[in-house]
Amino acid sequence: MRVIFMNVNKVYYLTEQGLSKLKQELEQLKELRKTKLGKEAPSAFYSEELNSEFVSFRDDMDALDAKLEEMEYILNNYEIIKPPAVSGRDKVNLGAKVRVEINGEIDEFVMVGTWEANPALGMISNESPVGMALMGKKAGETALVNSSVKIEYKIKKITY
Secondary structure, eight states: OOOOOOOTTOOEEEOHHHHHHHHHHHHHHHHHHHHIIIIIOOGGGGSSSOOHHHHHHHHHHHHHHHHHHHHHHHHTSEEEOOOOOGGGTTBOOTTOEEEEEETTEEEEEEEEOGGGOBGGGTEEETTSHHHHHHTTOBTTOEEEEESSSEEEEEEEEEEO
16 A cells, blocks of 8 residues: 655645646656556566566556656645735745846746756745745845855846
């Protein structure tokens, strides 16, 4: 029996594009699951003997089922990221494009929820150390990220 622990009260923040991508990926994984069950199921699946082919197949299916379950859970517990009211657009929040200066270098990224985070593509999670340090700050302010090295992020510009 598989037990998956998910944060019961967690809301997953998604952009419209992220929601679309999640739904598309979910459908692709459902199709992959059907294909694996229909064509790739080892003959041992229907046998009472346990062999390495069956164990490998079962492990793959368990991992796929866990991913499908996680994605469906997110689709039942998401909120679309919307720009804040005009009066709140001077602060870093979800959906903000933030330009920062780090040690004299300029960098820019978008604040997103954990599901869409991809630092290599400039998508920073609001739950990451950098994201948490920047949330609620205004242009001109500095956010300090404490890790093995202290890094200062000087906020230059915030847009939505």
